[in-house]
Amino acid sequence: MTGEIWEKYLIAIDNMARRDGYHLLLICDNASSHKYNPNCYSNLTVAYLPPNLTLHIQPMDAGIIKSFKGNYRKLLTERALNLEMQGVDNPYKVNQLQSMRMIDRAWSEVSETTIRNCWRHTGILPEDNYEEELQAMFIQARL
Numbered sequence: 856m857t858g859e860i861w862e863k864y865l866i867a868i869d870n871m872a873r874r875d876g877y878h879l880l881l882i883c884d885n886a887s888s889h890k891y892n893p894n895c896y897s898n899l900t901v902a903y904l905p906p907n908l909t910l911h912i913q914p915m916d917a918g919i920i921k922s923f924k925g926n927y928r929k930l931l932t933e934r935a936l937n938l939e940m941q942g943v944d945n946p947y948k949v950n951q952l953q954s955m956r957m958i959d960r961a962w963s964e965v966s967e968t969t970i971r972n973c974w975r976h977t978g979i980l981p982e983d984n985y986e987e988e989l990q991a992m993f994i995q996a997r998l
Contacts, residue, residue: 858888865891865899872898884908918973919965926961 865881872879881901883889891901931949934957938946949957 856886856888858890861888861890865896865901869896869899918976919970922965922969923961926964927957930957930961 868879868881878898879900881899883901883903885903885906889901889903893900931947934949934953935946
């Protein structure tokens, strides 16, 4: 994310909150692109998480990204080995369409169990109804 995209996002959120009569608190990590000037937003406050906390509270950082990247690397390596066996000069060269197809496949191979366990690990979801909430997230993520 760039600072420019972040600023446009904050403006849109602030405008929506002002229009609907809400005051919002946005909690985010302390990425360098997440600059915030409180004087620019009337209905939005940004709070930053302490450094190195994301592993403990963000499910994507708690193993989902690792699983996805591992799947992608496996697909890329398998493809490169096959191409090398065919005598292709640069078997690791991938065009955008090939990469997008491997990304799609790598994501589809991230198991629901991995996602469930990562959410459970963070302790964000309550124990009694996390199944329904996760199911709704799976449906949304697979669209």
